[in-house]
Every structure is written in structure tokens, then in C-alpha cells.
Amino acid sequence: MMALPRTDAVEHGDPSADQRAFRRCLGQFPTGVTVITTVWQGNPVGVTASSFSSLSLDPPLVLWSIALASRSCSAFRRSEHFAVNILKADQIDISQRFSTPAEDKFKDVEWRPGCLGSPTLPGILALIECATEAVLDGGDHIILVGRVRRYARFPGNPLLYAQGRYAVADDHPRLLAGPAPPSGAGGKRQARDLRLMGLLAYVEMYASDAFDRYRQSEGLNLAQSRTVFALSAADALSMEEIVRRTVLPPASIEDALPGLVDRHFVAANDGAYALTDAGRALCSRLTGHVERFESEHLNGISKQDIAAARRVLEHLYERLRPA
Amino acid sequence: MMALPRTDAVEHGDPSADQRAFRRCLGQFPTGVTVITTVWQGNPVGVTASSFSSLSLDPPLVLWSIALASRSCSAFRRSEHFAVNILKADQIDISQRFSTPAEDKFKDVEWRPGCLGSPTLPGILALIECATEAVLDGGDHIILVGRVRRYARFPGNPLLYAQGRYAVADDHPRLLAGPAPPSGAGGKRQARDLRLMGLLAYVEMYASDAFDRYRQSEGLNLAQSRTVFALSAADALSMEEIVRRTVLPPASIEDALPGLVDRHFVAANDGAYALTDAGRALCSRLTGHVERFESEHLNGISKQDIAAARRVLEHLYERLRPA
Numbered sequence: 001m002m003a004l005p006r007t008d009a010v011e012h013g014d015p016s017a018d019q020r021a022f023r024r025c026l027g028q029f030p031t032g033v034t035v036i037t038t039v040w041q042g043n044p045v046g047v048t049a050s051s052f053s054s055l056s057l058d059p060p061l062v063l064w065s066i067a068l069a070s071r072s073c074s075a076f077r078r079s080e081h082f083a084v085n086i087l088k089a090d091q092i093d094i095s096q097r098f099s100t101p102a103e104d105k106f107k108d109v110e111w112r113p114g115c116l117g118s119p120t121l122p123g124i125l126a127l128i129e130c131a132t133e134a135v136l137d138g139g140d141h142i143i144l145v146g147r148v149r150r151y152a153r154f155p156g157n158p159l160l161y162a163q164g165r166y167a168v169a170d171d172h173p174r175l176l177a178g179p180a181p182p183s184g185a186g187g188k189r190q191a192r193d194l195r196l197m198g199l200l201a202y203v204e205m206y207a208s209d210a211f212d213r214y215r216q217s218e219g220l221n222l223a224q225s226r227t228v229f230a231l232s233a234a235d236a237l238s239m240e241e242i243v244r245r246t247v248l249p250p251a252s253i254e255d256a257l258p259g260l261v262d263r264h265f266v267a268a269n270d271g272a273y274a275l276t277d278a279g280r281a282l283c284s285r286l287t288g289h290v291e292r293f294e295s296e297h298l299n300g301i302s303k304q305d306i307a308a309a310r311r312v313l314e315h316l317y318e319r320l321r322p323a
Numbered sequence: 324m325m326a327l328p329r330t331d332a333v334e335h336g337d338p339s340a341d342q343r344a345f346r347r348c349l350g351q352f353p354t355g356v357t358v359i360t361t362v363w364q365g366n367p368v369g370v371t372a373s374s375f376s377s378l379s380l381d382p383p384l385v386l387w388s389i390a391l392a393s394r395s396c397s398a399f400r401r402s403e404h405f406a407v408n409i410l411k412a413d414q415i416d417i418s419q420r421f422s423t424p425a426e427d428k429f430k431d432v433e434w435r436p437g438c439l440g441s442p443t444l445p446g447i448l449a450l451i452e453c454a455t456e457a458v459l460d461g462g463d464h465i466i467l468v469g470r471v472r473r474y475a476r477f478p479g480n481p482l483l484y485a486q487g488r489y490a491v492a493d494d495h496p497r498l499l500a501g502p503a504p505p506s507g508a509g510g511k512r513q514a515r516d517l518r519l520m521g522l523l524a525y526v527e528m529y530a531s532d533a534f535d536r537y538r539q540s541e542g543l544n545l546a547q548s549r550t551v552f553a554l555s556a557a558d559a560l561s562m563e564e565i566v567r568r569t570v571l572p573p574a575s576i577e578d579a580l581p582g583l584v585d586r587h588f589v590a591a592n593d594g595a596y597a598l599t600d601a602g603r604a605l606c607s608r609l610t611g612h613v614e615r616f617e618s619e620h621l622n623g624i625s626k627q628d629i630a631a632a633r634r635v636l637e638h639l640y641e642r643l644r645p646a
Contacts, residue, residue, distance in 0.1 A: 025384070028476055030483055051596045053374045138378045143378070146465030154333060160495075162483075163480075202529050204523050209645075247495070288369035311624070312631075316530070
């Protein structure tokens with residue numbers, strides 16, 4: 001059967017032809033963030049992983065995968081146990097630390113051995129301790145299947161990895177709008193039927209979609225537009241400094257930079273990256289999009305109403321912001 | 324080595340001792356939502372799945388798992404191809420439709436065959452078309468490994484499945500604050516420094532956290548509080564009708580109801596569920612929380628300002644809402 005064209009695709013094709021574009025496509029599937037640990041030759045080992053998945057309830061099994069090229073791969077292949085530490089929204093620093101090769105990732109981390117010996121981290125959202133049940137081939141990765149010996153769930157919200165950046169999960173607006181009406185009417189909700197907070201959640205979601213369309217119209221993903229903004233505030237930055245300033249996973253920056261260099265928005269020089277003139281022009285266009293967005297969509301509303309809306313939002317911001 | 328106690332855990336233990344609690348622990352790992360499709364004996368087959376994971380870039384492989392008990396399991400086991408449709412935030416209805424056994428899930432869906440014949444759905448965030456590479460044992464599930472033949476990425480934001488409910492991914496607050504300053508200063512942003520849209524995003528996130536604290540104070544999770552609200556608008560409801568009215572994944576409702584019954588908030592009678600007197604009292608307390616939330620936090624703002632803020636938000640809602 002023939003492949004029908006999908007003209008609205010941002011990128012599409014054969015994954016072997018453009019691995020980087022394929023990886024961006026895979027990045028459309030959002031996940032949580034875990035640090036998976038073991039012990040090998042007496043030393044704690046840990047890697048940040050988003051490939052975790054539950055597999056079976058009876059018997060209790062989970063799986064994840066690790067690249068053959070990872071320097072921790074052989075430790076996980078040969079050790080007999082691992083622990084999955086699911087990270088909370090406030091654990092970006094832990095995620096970043098275990099994403100990059102480092103001499104001692106556990107330095108200053110108050111880990112302790114779990115029931116099978118694999119390190120468990122403090123402040124996490126959930127812990128799943130496993131005996132390694134099977135190690136399966138998976139192309140340039142291996143699949144690790146674990147039999148769960150012990151689990152623990154803690155209160156809090158998860159850290160998310162979505163479309164190449166860290167994110168938090170908010171209730172879907174359809175949940176905030178209250179239960180669906182009894183009849184199968186299913187027409188769209190009218191703004192006037194929503195409570196103020198439901199209205200706010202909807203507007204936020206729609207606006208976030210609209211911003212994404214602006215980025216896409218420049219052929220950029222979120223990691224690329226953030227990289228451009230970070231570089232606009234400096235003369236030149238190292239990869240590590242871009243990671244720090246954008247607060248994005250290192251893999252996202254490694255993925256974002258080559259495209260920006262290929263399109264001559266960024267120049268690479270001796271491990272330092274800087275905006276070109278074209279990059280500075282791009283940055284101005286992006287800023288312009290945001291400004292136009294607000295002015296266009298607020299067009300037709302009086303200045304007084306906008307000022308009043310700002311007062312209400314600023315008031316709520318100050319009231320609701322955690323101490 | 325001994326298991327050290329984790330006194331701050333909500334629930335912990337041996338997964339074989341309490342499967343429901345173990346499932347809640349697994350639910351701490353947030354995921355996207357996919358509908359995975361194939362064709363069997365000339366008919367389109369599709370299931371909602373959150374077990375999708377990328378596996379390998381070279382060769383290009385992905386994996387997912389399906390329960391042996393699923394009525395679609397044998398179709399996927401025997402078919403030679405499948406397509407992963409990653410859903411957008413506005414595709415809850417598609418997720419719900421493919422989560423429940425139904426005569427013809429594809430009725431009125433404008434699907435079309437992909438390059439290998441598996442159905443592709445309209446309006447999705449990404450499409451990953453695969454030839455089935457391997458089918459592996461996974462306890463009460465099978466693991467399907469696919470070799471990717473074609474991918475397509477579309478603009479938009481993903482639908483999330485997080486802690487038992489549908490959610491949307493918002494930029495992590497550390498991203499919203501703009502690039503981190505060169506120095507490690509990191510002071511909190513003032514409301515007046517934010518653009519209207521940034522302000523809106525922050526207020527939405529803080530409000531959502533505050534609502535969760537109300538629920539937790541009643542010992543309820545989100546699925547439970549929504550079930551209570553849905554039941555309050557009816558005499559008695561079937562499981563299917565609760566799913567429809569709460570807009571929650573069926574598995575979340577199956578998980579939420581036993582706890583409400585155990586605590587005598589809900590009575591089960593011949594496949595129908597109804598609030599008890601204690602349940603109705605609980606519902607009044609929850610409604611009270613929401614009303615108090617708005618009135619308390621809007622306290623000190625003039626009625627005129629609130630009305631103006633509503634006008635601005637209603638205007639943005641109508642402007643930004645997709646046609």
C-alpha cells in the first residue's frame with residue numbers, strides 16, 4: 001500500500017536518512033525522568049533514563065534500555081539488580097548530573113543502598129527496586145527487564161521530559177472545566193460557562209500552542225529557540241554553559257546546535273558557540289513574534305480592561321506563589 | 324543488605340502483596356499517550372497505550388507492550404506491522420475511545436492506511452510506522468519491538484498521562500523565567516517583570532498546585548475527587564458513564580472506586596455506583612474549597628477589575644480556541 005502524503009508534517013521520512021530528525025520525532029512522546037542505579041565492583045553507578053516502562057503486574061516486571069555506547073552499560077549488563085528512582089519536578093539538578101559523564105556522580109548525594117544493594121536517592125517521587133530478570137538485544141541498546149522486589153511511592157509531582165525540555169504536568173483543562181454534561185451534547189464549552197480558573201487554564205494551553213506555531217514557522221524547536229535566546233545574552237558560550245543557562249537536558253542541546261550551525265545562525269569556534277548576524281536577526285524575529293502575539297490577540301480590548309486583567313493576575317501571582 | 328525504612332512513603336512494599344498499590348506507584352512515571360494500530364483479517368485494530376518507548380537509532384527500533392488479556396493482543400502478535408500514533412493534547416476523546424473495548428473504534432474516524440497498511444489517525448503529534456521486528460515474552464504482557472520504516476512529526480503539544488489523569492506539559496518554571504542569569508544569583512522574578520502570557524502561565528501553575536493540596540487534605544487523589552463530583556450530579560452511574568463524565572482513563576476509575584467504597588463515600592449496587600450521605604457531605608466540602616479558593620484569593624480586588632479580567636480572558640479564549 002502506498003504512503004499517503006501528510007503535507008502538514010514538520011519533518012518526515014526514512015529514519016535511516018536523518019537520524020537527528022528521527023530523534024526529534026521520538027521526542028514528541030513525553031516521559032518522566034528516572035535515575036537508574038546499580039553497584040558494580042563496589043562502586044555506585046547511575047544514569048538518567050527516560051526509557052523506563054512498566055511491563056507486567058503478575059509477575060511484577062518493568063523494563064528500560066541503555067545504549068551500548070554508554071560507559072555504564074556493562075555494569076548494568078553484569079550486575080544482578082538495579083533501582084529505578086523516579087524524579088520529582090524539583091530534581092532537574094539530579095537529572096542533569098546523571099546525564100553527563102562525571103568522575104563521581106554520587107558525590108555529595110545522600111544515597112543509601114536499597115533492599116538489593118542498588119543506590120536509592122533522596123527526595124524522589126517513587127522507587128522501584130528490581131532483580132535483573134533478563135537482558136535482551138535492542139539494536140544499539142540493550143533492554144533490561146527487572147523483577148520488582150519492592151516499591152515505594154512518595155507525595156509530589158513528577159519531572160517531565162517533553163519535546164526536548166524539562167516540563168511539569170498540569171491538569172488538562174477539560175478536567176478543570178468540571179464534569180462533562182449528562183447529555184451527549186459534546187458541543188464546545190462557552191467561555192461564560194467556565195469559572196475564572198478554568199478559563200485561565202484554557203487560555204494558557206491555547207497560548208502555549210500558538211507560541212509553538214511561531215517557533216515552528218521559523219523551523220525551530222523549543223531547544224533551538226532557547227539556545228538562540230541564551231546565546232543572545234553573551235558573546236560566546238561553551239556547550240556546558242549553554243546547558244546551564246537554558247536548563248535543558250544535554251542531549252537536547254547536542255541535538256539543537258548542529259542544526260543552528262548548519263543554518264548559519266550559530267558559529268562554532270574552538271568549543272565556543274556564538275550567534276552570527278543571521279542568528280541575531282532570528283532572535284529579533286522571535287522576540288517580535290511574542291510581542292505581536294500579545295498585541296494582535298488583545299486587539300479590540302480596551303487598555304483599561306488589559307490593565308485591570310494585569311492587576312488581577314499580578315495579585316493572584318503574588319498570592320499563590322510558594323514562599 | 325537490608326532495606327532501610329522510608330518513613331515518608333505514601334505506600335510501599337512487596338508488589339505481589341498489593342497489585343493496586345503497586346500500579347499506583349508505577350503511575351508516578353508520567354508518559355505520553357499513543358494509539359497503536361494494525362490491520363488483522365482486513366479490519367483495522369487499535370489500542371490506547373502508554374508503554375511506548377524509543378529503543379535504538381541505528382537500526383531504528385521502538386518498543387511497546389500489550390497485555391495478554393487484551394482482546395487485540397493476538398492481532399498485534401500475528402500482524403507484521405504496526406503504527407504508533409502519538410496523541411496531541413486535544414485528543415482525549417480518541418484516547419478514551421481506544422481505551423475501552425468497542426465494536427468499531429474506528430467508526431467516524433478519518434483514518435488512512437500508512438506505508439505498511441497500519442491505520443494512521445488525523446490530528447496527531449507524531450506517527451511512527453513499523454515492521455514488527457520481534458515479539459518477546461514479558462510476564463502478563465508481550466513486548467513488541469518494531470523496526471521504523473517511516474516517521475512524521477507534526478506541530479503541537481502532547482497529551483499526557485500523569486498520576487492517573489490526563490494532563491498537559493507546561494514549561495518548567497525554571498524555563499519560564501527565561502535564560503538563567505550569568506551569575507548564580509537566581510532570585511525570584513517579580514510579577515511586573517513578566518509579560519501577560521508569562522504571568523498567566525505562572526498563575527495557572529500555582530493555582531493547580533493549590534487545588535491539589537485541597538484534594539490531598541481530604542485524602543483523595545484527582546480521580547477520586549472527580550468521581551465524587553460526577554456522582555453528585557446523578558442518582559447512580561455505571562462505570563462506563565463515570566468514565567465518560569470524568570474524562571479520565573478507565574484504569575484510573577477502576578482504581579479510584581474501591582477506595583471510595585471502602586471509605587463509605589460510594590455505595591456499589593448491581594454495577595451502579597451512587598454517593599452515600601457521607602459522600603454527599605464530602606462533595607460539599609470539596610465544592611466549598613473551590614469557592615473559597617476563588618473568593619479568598621480574589622479578596623481585595625475590586626468587582627470591576629475581576630469583571631474586566633474575565634472579559635480579557637474570555638476574549639483570548641475565543642480568539643485562541645482552535646476552530
